Amino acid sequence: MDVSWEDFGWERLATGVGRRRLPVWDATTALVVGEDAALLFDTGSTLREGAELRTQAQGLLGGRRVTHIALSHPHFDHVLGTAAFAGAEVYGAVGVDTVMVRERDGLRHSAVSHGVAEADAVEATDVLVPPHHLVCGEWTLELGGRQVLLANVGPGHSGHDLVLLVPGTEGSPEVVFCGDLVEESGDPQAGPDAIPSRWPAALDRLLELGGEDAVYVPGHGAVVDAAFVRAQRDELARRFGVS
Numbered sequence: 001m002d003v004s005w006e007d008f009g010w011e012r013l014a015t016g017v018g019r020r021r022l023p024v025w026d027a028t029t030a031l032v033v034g035e036d037a038a039l040l041f042d043t044g045s046t047l048r049e050g051a052e053l054r055t056q057a058q059g060l061l062g063g064r065r066v067t068h069i070a071l072s073h074p075h076f077d078h079v080l081g082t083a084a085f086a087g088a089e090v091y092g093a094v095g096v097d098t099v100m101v102r103e104r105d106g107l108r109h110s111a112v113s114h115g116v117a118e119a120d121a122v123e124a125t126d127v128l129v130p131p132h133h134l135v136c137g138e139w140t141l142e143l144g145g146r147q148v149l150l151a152n153v154g155p156g157h158s159g160h161d162l163v164l165l166v167p168g169t170e171g172s173p174e175v176v177f178c179g180d181l182v183e184e185s186g187d188p189q190a191g192p193d194a195i196p197s198r199w200p201a202a203l204d205r206l207l208e209l210g211g212e213d214a215v216y217v218p219g220h221g222a223v224v225d226a227a228f229v230r231a232q233r234d235e236l237a238r239r240f241g242v243s
Contacts (some may be wrong), residue, residue, distance in 0.1 A: 008056045011223075014172035018060070019217055022049065024115065026185045026220045027077045030177050031057055031066075031164055034143025039068040040088070041164050041177050042219075043081035045111065046120045047127070050081020068141060070150055071131060072179025072219060073158040074100050075191075076111040082122035091139065092131030093152040093160035099193075100130045103236065135162055153206050155190065156199035157181050159221075165209055174208040177217045182229055184221025188236060196240035203233035 002011040005012040010020045012030070017063055019030040023043055031039040038061055050195045057066050071079050071092045079100065100107070104125050105154070111121040125151060147167065154161025157180040168174040180189065181202055210216060212226045237243060 005060065005147070008059055010056070012058070013175050013215060013217065013223070015164065015169055017166050017172070017175050019058070019177075020053070021221075022077075025123060028177065028217055028219055029053055030164070030217065032143065032164070033061060033144075034146050036144035037142075038064060039141065039143060039164075040066045040085065041070050041072060041181075042072050042078040043069060043085065044228060045077040045080050046125075047081060047084055047124045048120065050084030050124075053081060054084050068143070070162060070164055071096065072163070072177070073161050074103065074107070074152075074161060074193075075158065075180070076107050076116070076121070076124075078179070078219070080107070080111060080116075080121075080128070082129040083124070083127040084153045089133060090129055090131045090149055091135060091141075091162070092220040094134040094136045095152060095163040096160035096162075097130035097134060099160060100128060104128055104209045108225060125164055149209075151205075151209055153202045154181070154198070154211070155195040156192045156202035157190070159195060161202060163209075167216075168214075174210060174214040175217060176206065177212050178206060178219060178229070180219035181206060182218040182232060184217060184218045184222065184224055184228070186220060188232065190240075196236070197242050198238065200233050200237040200242055202227060203236070207233070 005018040016033040065159040149165040164177040
């Protein structure tokens with residue numbers, strides 16, 4: 001069953017697939033609906049935001065809960081809402097669990113420096129939820145009547161970049177959730193944990209998995225196509241002096 005995504009302030013991308021552009025940082029969170037399971041891709045920047053997403057997801061799911069969460073990379077605006085989803089199985093790129101635990105204080109400082117209230121940042125990092133399941137290459141999840149693919153295509157924007165591919169169905173395109181490997185509403189951001197020399201190769205892998213006809217959803221900004229991803233890949237290669 002498809003739902004009225006727009007009634008909840010979400011953007012419908014395909015049958016049973018939608019996303020919301022969160023306020024302030026324009027970060028993407030996405031929901032993929034199966035017959036008996038549902039996957040949320042990224043969880044927002046605070047527990048309050050995570051709780052709001054949980055409520056919206058339950059509305060979109062007709063009262064069901066989110067059963068699976070995938071975290072695109074270990075930056076505050078993508079992971080700090082995870083504890084709002086009790087009981088969900090959490091997935092991330094291999095090694096991201098160690099980074100999140102080790103860099104707990106860094107996540108809090110990053111959130112505060114970007115404008116998150118200190119009390120909110122402390123609350124979220126105190127109950128930080130690292131992934132339970134670590135993706136080394138690719139991992140297929142069965143959501144009931146549909147499968148999705150988690151792929152560890154990084155490093156690039158961070159040392160641990162995970163993407164989500166939702167295969168197309170009749171009348172609906174394949175949808176690729178790129179995390180911050182792709183950004184549309186601003187230039188791609190390369191922070192201290194970025195690995196620029198590997199970023200173009202990560203986008204090559206992303207394009208190989210998604211193909212020319214897929215819909216690509218950046219970590220920040222509007223939906224784009226393969227040509228946009230390829231152009232951003234080439235610009236990153238020029239910017240960082242790699243092929």
